[in-house]
Amino acid sequence: MADTTAKLKTPTDLNSNATKSVAEAMNIALADCFALYLKTKNFHWHVSGPHFRDYHLMLDDQATQILGVTDAIAERVRKTGNTTLRSIGDIARHQNIADNDKDFVGPDAMLAELRDDNLKLVEALREARERAEEAKDTATSSLADDWIDQAEERAWFLFEASRKG
Incomplete structure (x- = not known):
C-alpha cells in the first residue's frame, strides 16, 4: 500500500x-471553532424575545x-506540513465546546453559553x-493573537448584550 501522507507533505523550514x-x-481549536459556529448559528436561528432583532443580527x-x-x-495547519480535520466525526472527537441540542434555550442562556464558549475557544487558541x-x-x-482578540471581543459583546438595566 502506498504512503499517501507523503503526497500531502508540504515543504517547510519548521521542525x-x-x-x-x-x-x-x-x-482542537479548529474543532472548537466549528462547534461554536454551529451553536452560534443554531442560536441565531432560534433566538426569540424583545431583543430578537439585535441578537439575531449580532x-x-x-x-x-x-x-x-x-x-x-x-x-x-496544512502550510506547516500537517493534516487537519476531515469530517463531522473528526470534529466531534477533537472539540471541547459542548453541543446544545435543547428544543428551547432562552436568550439570556444563549448569550451566557456563547460567551463562555468563546472564552473556551480563547483557551484552546492560547x-x-x-x-x-x-x-x-x-x-x-x-495569527492566533488575532483569533484570540476576535473571540475575546465576541465574549465581551455577548456579556454587554446580556446586561440588564
Missing part, C-alpha cells in the same frame, strides 16, 4: 515534530467571523499559540 504538536493544538455577524477563522486555521512559540512558528503565533 516536523514541533509542528505536529502545533497542528494537534490547532486542530449572532449572525459572530457566526460569519467564526466561520472565516476555520479556513485560516486549517490552511495554516494553547496553540504557546505551542507555536515553542516551535518557533511565528506565523501561527501571530
